[in-house]
Amino acid sequence: MVTQFITGSGAADVAGTESQVADVARLAARGVTVGYGGRAVIDDLDVAIPPGVITTIIGPNGCGKSTLLRTLTRLLKPALGTVVLDGEDIAGLRTRDVAKKLGLLPQAPVAPEGLTVADLVARGRHPHQSWLRQWSSDDAEVVARALAMTGVSELADRPVDSLSGGQRQRVWISMTLAQGTDLLLLDEPTTYLDLAHAIDVLDLVDDLHESGCTVVMVLHDLNLATRYSDNLVVMREGSILAQGHPRDVITAELLYEAFGLHAQVVDDPVGDRPLIVPIGRTHVRSAS
Known part of the structure; x- marks a missing residue:
């Protein structure tokens, strides 16, 4: 305490x-x-x-x-x-x-039109990229794990702007997790978010804390x-x-x-x- x-x-x-x-x-x-x-x-x-x-x-x-x-x-x-x-x-x-x-999730973030969930979450790996270190299988595994942790793996190919508010928040949190920070x-x-989706997002935050x-x-x-x-x-x-x-x-x-x-x-x-x-x-x- x-x-x-x-x-x-x-x-x-x-x-x-x-x-x-x-x-x-x-x-x-x-x-x-x-x-x-x-x-x-x-x-x-x-x-x-x-x-x-x-x-x-x-x-x-x-x-x-x-x-x-x-x-x-x-x-x-x-x-x-x-x-x-x-x-x-x-x-x-x-x-x-x-x-x-x-990792920071700002208020009401906006993704470029048409960007897929997988592409958005992959942007979380940007701090780990350089001209000496390009995209690798390790990065792909981190993104897949971030998608799974937030329960949005099945949305990977969907455009972000087609999702509900609660789903979008989970995806943005997934991108933050892909940075590899705790x-x-x-x-x-x-x-x-309505109350049900708010509880859903905060339950996810609780899971991440655990x-x-x-x-x-x-x-x-x-x-x-x-x-x-x-x-x-x-x-x-x-x-x-x-x-x-x-x-x-x-x-x-x-x-x-x-x-x-x-x-x-x-x-x-x-x-x-x-x-x-x-x-x-x-x-x-x-x-x-």
Whole structure:
């Protein structure tokens, strides 16, 4: 279990534990400030991604979730601070070497028209290609294994743009797996999916975690985030408000502080995680 980290007066109590987690993290941001057009979106932020678990970043719209994910993958360069990947400053690594260590699925990716599933997934092998090393039987085996792991082998010859939303997400995750990395970053992988397909994709993420992958996701659905995560990172206004296991982090007080959401937190009747019950102005059972 990951210890909860809370900003404010409680931060000093867990400073030693946070340092220990950062020491073993696959990926970490240290004092990172990132912005657009001179405006800081995340400011002096520290976060460590523990290995071998599913970490989900949650927070209200505009709080910096996707900005943080893009910074961790080096798509955005911080104005201040450092991102560390496997103990090295990511800014000093070659792009090809970063791609061999982590895979990113951005929001709503789009494939070229008519591209087949097999061809798209094969593009995941690009970081391993060079003029000295061309496509080989080993690459073909990696692609076949990635297709099988995501359950889309039978779709290999289908055009990507002919698939359903859930199938396309599985194919994009398959391409990420074909990179041969065990560190996956997924930016809102359930966007535009209905609930059944969203569960299907998150079950796949869970399977990948069980096979040894470290996963970092951004999700909007709070109950799906608590159900599928071992470690939550709660953001507000470009800072980390809390981090830890959902059982330790999710409280009615935190939900109001982070989201301005009135809610009750109860035990999930089918799992061992908290369940969030939002409270609106209507449709609330009266005390009588």
